[in-house]
Amino acid sequence: MRIEAEQVVALAVWLVVAAFLAVLFYMGPVGWVVGVLVFLGALKFTDLSDVFDGEPQREKVNCPACGARNRVDDPTCDYCGHRLAASGE
Incomplete structure (x- = not known):
């Protein structure tokens, strides 16, 4: 299984979210x-x-x-x- 850079970023975001959720849990109703x-x-x-789509990642291009x-x-x-410009024309 090949891990793409976007998957690493998403997993890092989820780790940070999990840490925040653990802290916010102890703040009571506002948290x-x-x-x-x-x-x-x-x-x-x-x-x-x-x-996390099941289909393979498509090639991407940066917007100019x-x-x-x-x-x-x-x-x-x-x-x-x-x-x-790279949209097939």
């Missing part, structure tokens, strides 16, 4: 609410990054305007909307 928000944010991060990573077959940047 529980904040902990739930942190947990939901981490879930959204891993969902948006496509790290903002530098964000996008799939090669995307016509525009997912983050800033700039047209990507």
